[in-house]
Amino acid sequence: MRKDSKDISKKIKKLVEKASFSLRYDLKKVIGKAFREEKQKLPKQALGWILDNAKAAKKGKLALCQDTGLPVLFIEAGKNQNITYSLVNKIKKEVVKYYQKSYLRRSMTDPLLRKKPKYKGIISHIQFSPKIEGIRVTLFPKGFGSENKTQLKMFNPTADISQIENFILNCIKQAGPESCPPFFVGVGIGGTADQALLLAKKALIDRVDIANSDEYLDSLEKRILRKINKLNIGAMGLGGKSTALAVKIKKIPTHIAGLPVGVNISCHALRSATLRIK
Amino acid sequence: MKIINISQDKGAIRKLKAGEQILFSGIFYTARDQAHQRLVEAIQTKKKLPINLENKIIYYCGATETPPDKVIGSCGPTTSNRMDLFVEPLLKKGLLAMVGKGRRGQEVKVLIKKHKAAYFLAPSGCGAMLSKFVLAKKLICFPELGTEAIYRLEVKNFPLIVGIDSRGKSIYKL
Numbered sequence: 001m002r003k004d005s006k007d008i009s010k011k012i013k014k015l016v017e018k019a020s021f022s023l024r025y026d027l028k029k030v031i032g033k034a035f036r037e038e039k040q041k042l043p044k045q046a047l048g049w050i051l052d053n054a055k056a057a058k059k060g061k062l063a064l065c066q067d068t069g070l071p072v073l074f075i076e077a078g079k080n081q082n083i084t085y086s087l088v089n090k091i092k093k094e095v096v097k098y099y100q101k102s103y104l105r106r107s108m109t110d111p112l113l114r115k116k117p118k119y120k121g122i123i124s125h126i127q128f129s130p131k132i133e134g135i136r137v138t139l140f141p142k143g144f145g146s147e148n149k150t151q152l153k154m155f156n157p158t159a160d161i162s163q164i165e166n167f168i169l170n171c172i173k174q175a176g177p178e179s180c181p182p183f184f185v186g187v188g189i190g191g192t193a194d195q196a197l198l199l200a201k202k203a204l205i206d207r208v209d210i211a212n213s214d215e216y217l218d219s220l221e222k223r224i225l226r227k228i229n230k231l232n233i234g235a236m237g238l239g240g241k242s243t244a245l246a247v248k249i250k251k252i253p254t255h256i257a258g259l260p261v262g263v264n265i266s267c268h269a270l271r272s273a274t275l276r277i278k
Numbered sequence: 279m280k281i282i283n284i285s286q287d288k289g290a291i292r293k294l295k296a297g298e299q300i301l302f303s304g305i306f307y308t309a310r311d312q313a314h315q316r317l318v319e320a321i322q323t324k325k326k327l328p329i330n331l332e333n334k335i336i337y338y339c340g341a342t343e344t345p346p347d348k349v350i351g352s353c354g355p356t357t358s359n360r361m362d363l364f365v366e367p368l369l370k371k372g373l374l375a376m377v378g379k380g381r382r383g384q385e386v387k388v389l390i391k392k393h394k395a396a397y398f399l400a401p402s403g404c405g406a407m408l409s410k411f412v413l414a415k416k417l418i419c420f421p422e423l424g425t426e427a428i429y430r431l432e433v434k435n436f437p438l439i440v441g442i443d444s445r446g447k448s449i450y451k452l
Contacts (some may be wrong), residue, residue: 001306013291031378037308042297042299042439045299046401049401049404049406049407049437050401050403051408052404052407053401053403053404053405053406053408054406056406056407056410057352057406057407058408060344060348060350062342062345062348062352062405062406062407062409063351063352063405063406064284064341064352064403064405064406065341065352065403065404065405065406066339066341066351066352066354066403066405067340067354067356067405068342068352085316100343102353103342103343103344103345104342104343105340105342105343105352105425106343106424106425107340107425114312116422116423117424117425118423132359143403145356145357145403146403148357169387171401176380176381177380177381178357178358178359178379178380178381178452179357179380179381180379180402180403236379236399236401236402236439237380238439238449241393264353267402267403268403269403
């Protein structure tokens with residue numbers, strides 16, 4: 001048990017550091033490509049800063065962004081795995097510990113009393129999946145510059161796909177330069193209102209440099225991305241082609257009377273890390 | 279690229295034009311939501327302000343904790359327009375400029391023009407890189423606010439883009 005506990009502690013340390021200090025490999029690839037392809041001076045400068053920042057963060061063991069987010073945990077168990085109260089509690093405690101040891105920001109506070117910010121207030125989602133082995137933990141520190149632009153719309157079941165596309169485009173327009181473009185756009189379609197938003201968030205964890213395995217969603221993602229990049233918001237809102245670098249869509253069955261669509265935007269510093277702990 | 283290296287040079291700042299890139303050397307005071315609310319409450323209830331705002335520059339920033347071997351942790355800008363409703367009383371007290379990220383409301387552009395102030399954009403989501411341009415950090419007031427307290431930052435060659443110039447012209451089309 002003690003060895004197990006030390007092992008988990010080590011892994012959570014790695015998870016917190018990886019998510020906070022290093023730009024995801026897939027993001028580095030797509031941001032690098034956007035930098036090379038951008039012709040306009042100011043947005044190119046902005047993309048260059050993002051790449052410089054990734055180097056500075058890694059080298060100095062510094063948070064990529066001072067908004068080290070509200071830490072969202074996804075704890076997933078495969079077949080024949082048990083998730084216990086003490087395991088979840090241990091994981092949460094270790095995240096708080098390594099947020100502190102990594103000098104990340106105390107960003108959580110009472111929503112109404114707004115007392116001195118703390119590390120406590122992690123949100124954890126526990127789920128089971130037949131597709132995975134063992135127990136997997138994903139840490140997704142969500143910054144609020146982009147979280148504040150989250151939107152949900154309950155469409156009619158007979159709504160046209162173009163109405164959904166327009167809704168997503170409007171979300172991006174409203175997010176604008178404030179939410180640190182280039183964006184990564186998570187979209188959840190189906191389920192209930194809460195599940196659509198959760199799905200939108202989960203979509204952001206998937207690699208952004210590989211195509212959706214669902215052909216219909218893949219072409220929808222590409223079409224929406226093309227439309228977003230005609231908005232001319234651009235990196236840091238300074239114009240150019242890179243308003244978003246990926247749209248990721250997930251869907252689950254919904255009720256015959258409804259069509260929930262949730263949109264969760266991430267800034268260019270989309271941070272997440274996943275590790276198997278068992 | 280223009281380099282402004284005179285601390286709080288009113289004349290130089292007023293000459294800048296929206297869209298220009300500069301490297302700024304001087305003093306920033308960090309303040310975000312809670313500190314703004316307190317400053318404005320103090321002004322409205324005619325209490326003494328913990329800092330004199332005359333000719334000062336406010337940076338909308340809440341840095342991470344400071345690692346022991348560094349001057350400051352990651353320290354990029356937060357979204358400026360949440361502070362829009364607090365801008366007028368601060369400009370009336372002589373505030374010279376604001377530094378943050380994103381668009382401002384129409385009313386802020388008008389106020390900036392009226393007070394010949396300025397609004398700068400700092401590279402957003404680049405807090406690790408920006409920490410290299412901070413030479414010193416000192417707590418000024420509201421320690422109970424944690425990261426939202428007011429800190430005095432001495433910065434050198436800090437990269438900025440002029441977001442709204444003293445004539446009220448903005449880099450963003452609203």
